[in-house]
Amino acid sequence: MKNKKRILLCAMLASITFGVFEAGKQIEVSAKTNSSSIKNYGKVEKYGLPKGAPWMHVYVNGKETKTTLNNDKNAVIKLGDRDKIAFGGKLPLVGKVITDYYEVNKFSVEPTLDEENSFDKRYDNGVAGYVRARDLAVKQNKKLREKNFQDVQQYLAAVSANDPDQLPSQDESLRSGLEIENMMQATYTYEVQELYFDKNWGKKDDSIKVDCRLIGESEYRTELHSVVLAKVKRTDAKEDPYKKAVLKAKDDNQDDKTETLIQEFDLTYYLNDDEWVLTTVYQSTYSRTRIKNLKDYYVKKVE
16 A cells, blocks of 8 residues: 555656746646756757857756856857757846747757867857847836836936936936937926836736847847836926917917826836946827726825
């Protein structure tokens, strides 16, 4: 009887698996990957990996390895040709982000003559030899939300005062963006009344996300994209001749220079020395009425 119980227990343990995702499809990876060594599948050879951002660790069959990517050279790791491989790591405020898993043999190519003494095969994902992670979903957290709220408030304060020194970061792109905005349209002053963060963002394709891309021959930029809604009282800070002409043609009240509306702010940050630096703010009119279903949002009232 005891032997039968042992056999049953072993069978149950052998069947335990956990899920990872490959291009949106769940794949099963053996729980043995929790051991100190990774179980490889298929023919094992030394692979040269694409170059990439050094915060990216290599994941094999669901387990994070100690191998990281490198800006300047190909990292080398032993892989089975049927192993599943992904790239990712932990980032400030964001936590862990990871690419989809792909089978090694789908991107396995022969090394060049200069490479063949360093590794047997090259893993080439077809993007100029670099790992470019796009649209990595970010889990929501309070610290990220609070930073987004604070940055929107500081940004609008800088816009209202027409003072780039009040911007939440002194990135040149952000300063230039404020100057261009002031030249291209009428300047407004803003009184922020409430801020909103959609609880469903982080679960949709257009949500909070991280991108890692090559912007030069060997320069990587890791970017964080986030969205905040704000209820603001917006007032014309100076006369806009074009708007005045439109109002006159419509026979509208030309003295009505203040309106309350809800605007959407798309924020883009880049990673610099483990800090997220705000580099661009894109704002668009969302609604001139209240937000419905406030229970779907984290709300911050501004006093």
